[in-house]
Amino acid sequence: MEWLYEPWTWAVAGPLIGLFVPALLLTMNGKLGISSAFEHLCMMLMPKERHAMFSFNWKDNGWKVYFTVGIMLGAYIATRFFSSTDVAFLPEQYHSLGGVITLFAGGMLVGFGTRYANGCTSGHSIFGLSILQPSSLKATLSFFAGGLLYTLLSSIL
Amino acid sequence: MKNFVYVLFGLLFGFVITKAEVISWFRIQSMFRFEEWHMYLVIGSAVAVGALSVQLLKRSGARSLAGEELDYKGKTFHKGFIYGGVIFGIGWAVTGACPGPIFAQIGAGETPALATLAGALVGAYLYHANKSRLPH
Secondary structure: OHHHHOOOOHHHHHHHHHHHHHHHHHHHOOOOOOOHHHHHHHHHHOOHHHHHHHOOOHHHHOOHHHHHHHHHHHHHHHHHHOOOOOOOOOOHHHOOHHHHHHHHHHHHHHHHHHHHOOOOHHHHHHHHHHOOOHHHHHHHHHHHHHHHHHHHHHHHO | OHHHHHHHHHHHHHHHHHHOOOOOHHHHHHHHOOOOOHHHHHHHHHHHHHHHHHHHHHHHOOEOOOOOEOOOOOOOOOOHHHHHHHHHHHHHHHHOOOHHHHHHHHHOOOOOHHHHHHHHHHHHHHHHHHHHHOOO
16 A cells, blocks of 8 residues: 555556536536636635626636635645655746745736636646647647747756 | 535535646746656646546437437637637636636645735636627
């Protein structure tokens, strides 16, 4: 059982992540996806009069906030009880005021970009590609284009 | 009851992505620098299993627990898939987190990720406040 406490290999983790596609479809007829939870959370934080601006489908996407609560719990359990070492997921420089400002700015790009693109890595790159949807392939290639461009520029400058 | 099931699914998902370290800024950096194949193999094998499962479900005519026909409908393309996709990709490289992993980083005790989440909510709001002016 020692492997459970080590970081998992792609050969275990990847297929398990893929199984969420049929598991969510079969149980709840739900499509894997997370970024629309941002809209739901925005609406929870804003007065009702302004909810119309989101043109958000509660019936189809309302469950995602519960899903994100679960993600936090799962990550807590994984790191607190199923990890042999303390693993850092963010670099030291982000534990500073400047780092937090950078993360906030980067987070704005994540929130704006995923909603503009109508999906994120789970909705487009996992679910969308699993149903062989060409629009999700275009979105996925754009995600990587943006990330590669930024990484390339930041290593040159 | 339904909501409890969603929390449980989220819990399993959060556990797996944390153990796979796809929520790690370091792994995202290595991916965009082509220093290791981990992220590509995780995403690739997830899509392979997902796509195979969907084909099996389609062929078997499976229905959901509630007896409904399964909903495989994809999303209709517009220009935002490209523009928004590139913007998100930059944010992904900066923060080391796509939307699911933001919540996982918070659960894993990386408190600075709360700033990423706050930024993401502001970003989602700004998209909706400006969407009529953006090319789609």
